[in-house]
Amino acid sequence: xxxxxxxxxxxxxxxxxxxxxxxxxxxxxxxxxxxxxxxxxxxxxxxxxxxxxxxxxxxxxxxxxxxxxxxxxxxxxxxxxxxxxxxxxxxxxxxxxxxxxxxxxxxxxxxxxxxxxxxxxxxxxxxxxxxxxxxxxxxxxxxxxxxxxxxxxxxxxxxxxxxxxxxxxxxxxxxxxxxxxxxxxxxxxxxxxxxxxxxxxxxxxxxxxxxxxxxxxxxxxxxxxxxxxxxxxxxxxxxxxxxxxxxxxxxxxxxxxxxxxxxxxxxxxxxxxxxxxxxxxxxxxxxxxxxxxxx
Amino acid sequence: xxxxxxxxxxxxxxxxxxxxxxxxxxxxxxxxxxxxxxxxxxxxxxxxxxxxxxxxxxxxxxxxxxxxxxxxxxxxxxxxxxxxxxxxxxxxxxxxxxxxxxxxxxxxxxxxxxxxxxxxxxxxxxxxxxxxxxxxxxxxxxxxxxxxxxxxxxxxxxxxxxxxxxxxxxxxxxxxxxxxxxxxxxxxxxxxxxxxxxxxxxxxxxxxxxxxxxxxxxxxxxxxxxxxxxxxxxxxxxxxxxxxxxxxxxxx
Amino acid sequence: xxxxxxxxxxxxxxxxxxxxxxxxxxxxxxxxxxxxxxxxxxxxxxxxxxxxxxxxxxxxxxxxxxxxxxxxxxxxxxxxxxxxxxxxxxxxxxxxxxxxxxxxxxxxxxxxxxxxxxxxxxxxxxxxxxxxxxxxxxxxxxxxxxxxxxxxxxxxxxxxxxxxxxxxxxxxxxxxxxxxxxxxxxxxxxxxxxxxxxxxxxxxxxxxxxxxxxxxxxxxxxxxxxxxxxxxxxxxxxxxxxxxxxxxxxxxxxxxxxxxxxxxxxxxxxxxxxxxxxxxxxxxxxxxxxxx
Numbered sequence: 001x002x003x004x005x006x007x008x009x010x011x012x013x014x015x016x017x018x019x020x021x022x023x024x025x026x027x028x029x030x031x032x033x034x035x036x037x038x039x040x041x042x043x044x045x046x047x048x049x050x051x052x053x054x055x056x057x058x059x060x061x062x063x064x065x066x067x068x069x070x071x072x073x074x075x076x077x078x079x080x081x082x083x084x085x086x087x088x089x090x091x092x093x094x095x096x097x098x099x100x101x102x103x104x105x106x107x108x109x110x111x112x113x114x115x116x117x118x119x120x121x122x123x124x125x126x127x128x129x130x131x132x133x134x135x136x137x138x139x140x141x142x143x144x145x146x147x148x149x150x151x152x153x154x155x156x157x158x159x160x161x162x163x164x165x166x167x168x169x170x171x172x173x174x175x176x177x178x179x180x181x182x183x184x185x186x187x188x189x190x191x192x193x194x195x196x197x198x199x200x201x202x203x204x205x206x207x208x209x210x211x212x213x214x215x216x217x218x219x220x221x222x223x224x225x226x227x228x229x230x231x232x233x234x235x236x237x238x239x240x241x242x243x244x245x246x247x248x249x250x251x252x253x254x255x256x257x258x259x260x261x262x263x264x265x266x267x268x269x270x271x272x273x274x275x276x277x278x279x280x281x282x283x284x285x286x287x288x289x290x291x292x293x294x295x
Numbered sequence: 296x297x298x299x300x301x302x303x304x305x306x307x308x309x310x311x312x313x314x315x316x317x318x319x320x321x322x323x324x325x326x327x328x329x330x331x332x333x334x335x336x337x338x339x340x341x342x343x344x345x346x347x348x349x350x351x352x353x354x355x356x357x358x359x360x361x362x363x364x365x366x367x368x369x370x371x372x373x374x375x376x377x378x379x380x381x382x383x384x385x386x387x388x389x390x391x392x393x394x395x396x397x398x399x400x401x402x403x404x405x406x407x408x409x410x411x412x413x414x415x416x417x418x419x420x421x422x423x424x425x426x427x428x429x430x431x432x433x434x435x436x437x438x439x440x441x442x443x444x445x446x447x448x449x450x451x452x453x454x455x456x457x458x459x460x461x462x463x464x465x466x467x468x469x470x471x472x473x474x475x476x477x478x479x480x481x482x483x484x485x486x487x488x489x490x491x492x493x494x495x496x497x498x499x500x501x502x503x504x505x506x507x508x509x510x511x512x513x514x515x516x517x518x519x520x521x522x523x524x525x526x527x528x529x530x531x532x533x534x535x536x537x538x539x540x541x542x543x544x545x546x547x
Numbered sequence: 548x549x550x551x552x553x554x555x556x557x558x559x560x561x562x563x564x565x566x567x568x569x570x571x572x573x574x575x576x577x578x579x580x581x582x583x584x585x586x587x588x589x590x591x592x593x594x595x596x597x598x599x600x601x602x603x604x605x606x607x608x609x610x611x612x613x614x615x616x617x618x619x620x621x622x623x624x625x626x627x628x629x630x631x632x633x634x635x636x637x638x639x640x641x642x643x644x645x646x647x648x649x650x651x652x653x654x655x656x657x658x659x660x661x662x663x664x665x666x667x668x669x670x671x672x673x674x675x676x677x678x679x680x681x682x683x684x685x686x687x688x689x690x691x692x693x694x695x696x697x698x699x700x701x702x703x704x705x706x707x708x709x710x711x712x713x714x715x716x717x718x719x720x721x722x723x724x725x726x727x728x729x730x731x732x733x734x735x736x737x738x739x740x741x742x743x744x745x746x747x748x749x750x751x752x753x754x755x756x757x758x759x760x761x762x763x764x765x766x767x768x769x770x771x772x773x774x775x776x777x778x779x780x781x782x783x784x785x786x787x788x789x790x791x792x793x794x795x796x797x798x799x800x801x802x803x804x805x806x807x808x809x810x811x812x813x814x815x816x817x818x819x820x821x822x823x824x825x826x827x828x829x830x831x832x833x834x835x836x837x838x839x
Contacts, residue, residue: 003378003729011642011646017638018638018642020639021660021705022656022659024701025659027674027678028670028678032670032677085573086576086577090573090574093570093571093574097570106577106578109577111823112824112827113580115756116759116820117819118668118759119759123791126795154580157577161577185560187563187567211665215667218761221792221796246672249673250765250766262673263673270666273665277661277662277665278662281661353720353721353724355648378727378728385725393722394737404728404737405727408732408736456726
């Protein structure tokens with residue numbers, strides 16, 4: 001075999017390895033569909049997604065996941081509202097203001113926060129935050145939307161902060177110098193020059209942070225309270241989609257309607273996060289150019 | 296091909312994507328000669344150099360037309376293995392680029408991969424380092440990292456590394472532009488020494504350097520070969536006005 | 548300079564002060580949150596930690612005794628995930644940085660990797676259940692759990708490896724190729740060795756994640772309780788994260804086992820953050836001593 005043939009073979013072997021990620025993604029879709037799609041023989045897609053009743057173990061069962069979707073969306077939105085200002089501000093602090101030593105420490109802090117296992121954060125929310133909320137606001141339970149959102153925000157902050165920081169860091173120095181040269185203060189430079197130039201990166205960061213929050217399982221499983229109903233206040237319990245899957249899969253009989261419905265929830269969840277990720281990917285590519293044009 | 300010619304270019308055009316970097320170059324390089332390629336930045340001299348051992352293959356979207364004959368074979372023919380070509384045509388780069396390995400292993404890296412056995416390696420390393428006049432400075436620290444050497448020493452190490460492959464031709468892409476005057480002088484002496492055994496093609500920005508060390512000089516301008524002649528002639532009585540302007544402009 | 552301008556400057560600097568205050572406060576809140584959580588876990592958990600706790604199995608329906616099988620299970624699963632994720636990840640990254648030409652296929656692969664990175668962990672659990680446990684008939688086992696976790700951390704490892712490979716200077720490749728060394732030899736002997744420290748530290752962060760994940764192993768590998776240690780890769784195992792979840796939510800003696808829960812949380816946090824911290828320290832050391 002000539003060296004050139006060998007080189008070409010090696011190249012294609014590596015190509016096959018690189019395809020593994022795409023293949024796994026395909027297998028995920030395949031597995032979810034294989035186990036989940038049969039539920040739509042028992043309930044229509046419309047009734048599944050917009051049905052208000054989630055009683056999978058009743059006879060006859062009700063497979064309406066609308067309350068679960070609402071639960072997921074509400075904790076995700078609230079977590080985003082908490083995490084975006086904190087995460088972006090922390091990124092600004094790290095990339096523009098903090099002295100070198102503090103910068104290093106803060107970056108490590110954020111990385112360690114990202115490293116905390118979700119079950120640990122869930123445990124913390126359950127054992128510490130919940131009793132405190134319950135006592136302070138005199139609630140029937142501290143396992144509710146507020147609690148879950150705060151903990152989820154902690155999980156989304158590292159994603160938002162580190163990606164925003166990269167975006168801020170990538171803003172060309174000439175922009176800043178031009179702004180300072182015109183007599184702008186540091187604050188004015190940050191708000192009027194650096195932030196707009198980094199906006200696409202920050203948007204990507206927010207999208208990915210939301211994707212992280214909506215798909216997070218252990219926290220909502222342990223902290224959100226588990227009530228499969230549309231909440232009326234932020235102190236109500238909810239049962240987000242991942243929590244339902246994790247909590248019920250153990251009890252659902254193999255290939256029963258309940259089992260299939262849980263996989264179908266997985267399909268919904270998968271495509272929701274896929275949507276967030278594709279939008280993030282699109283935004284980061286479409287507006288990649290951080291040039292004078294964006295100012 | 297005549298015996299004293301080692302490389303022959305026939306109507307070579309080179310493109311980066313849509314833009315043409317070299318236009319219809321035909322020239323020959325003499326065996327055991329030092330040929331200098333000069334010209335202003337962007338004139339195509341480095342591009343031409345990298346064509347000779349197919350280093351431009353590494354850049355996406357490039358295209359070559361015409362033929363470059365080495366040992367009577369077109370090195371861009373489809374059945375030619377660029378790896379084979381590069382073993383015979385070595386290269387020294389603008390910035391010294393030793394691997395982060397020991398001095399010994401930098402030199403031994405290439406020969407090891409071509410199957411030189413361990414017993415002969417020591418000799419080969421010593422020989423190559425002596426050829427590049429580095430041996431006395433490094434013989435006691437062969438197992439130290441090459442990154443600890445000075446810039447000039449690193450560049451001589453890179454030359455030794457190229458020589459260890461026993462190439463026929465040594466391509467040098469502004470080998471002294473990142474070095475201080477003393478290191479530069481050492482490398483120039485070295486080139487003088489090496490031309491007994493090797494063909495050397497050197498790209499340089501430094502007019503005096505070209506005048507000092509080369510036998511032949513080729514002047515390039517915007518992708519064209521403007522004038523190619525004996526160095527003495529180019530620097531004393533160039534035929535073309537452009538060449539004269541460039542050379543005298545440089546001298547001030 | 549007239550008064551108006553002075554006032555205006557004062558106002559501008561006041562705005563800056565307020566803004567900087569908010570920014571610093573955000574950084575402080577995040578630091579305090581992490582510090583508070585870690586302090587609280589250590590404070591409550593340290594009492595449960597003893598030699599027996601780490602080396603003995605649970606007793607009395609898991610209300611007493613140690614967590615050795617869970618520690619062991621987590622080690623098995625993590626090692627299994629590395630064995631799958633690391634080689635695949637490095638090979639993918641080599642293709643993307645060393646071989647691929649920019650174009651549709653690369654873009655397609657990269658979008659695929661990004662999407663895989665975004666798949667929720669519970670969906671990975673469903674995938675593991677549907678594909679490895681049921682379709683491949685591995686059952687709930689170390690093998691199924693390791694495969695699931697391995698693919699979960701694949702995108703992280705690809706990302707880390709790509710970055711490390713890209714940071715190897717192009718001149719190293721050129722120098723090697725110019726000696727007439729073939730492309731794959733250059734990749735294996737020059738590029739990969741120089742990128743390896745970066746690949747490993749970057750991957751460690753992914754590995755920490757594999758050790759701490761719960762949802763992907765819930766349906767694919769984790770057992771509530773096993774009376775004996777696993778004998779093969781087709782056995783179920785206990786695992787630290789799942790052990791915490793079970794004790795904290797599903798046990799009959801939730802309050803009574805609180806100390807064990809805190810102890811287990813402390814062990815898990817120590818393992819995961821310990822792994823991360825090592826990576827962070829090595830990386831900052833490497834950056835400071837970088838020679839190119």
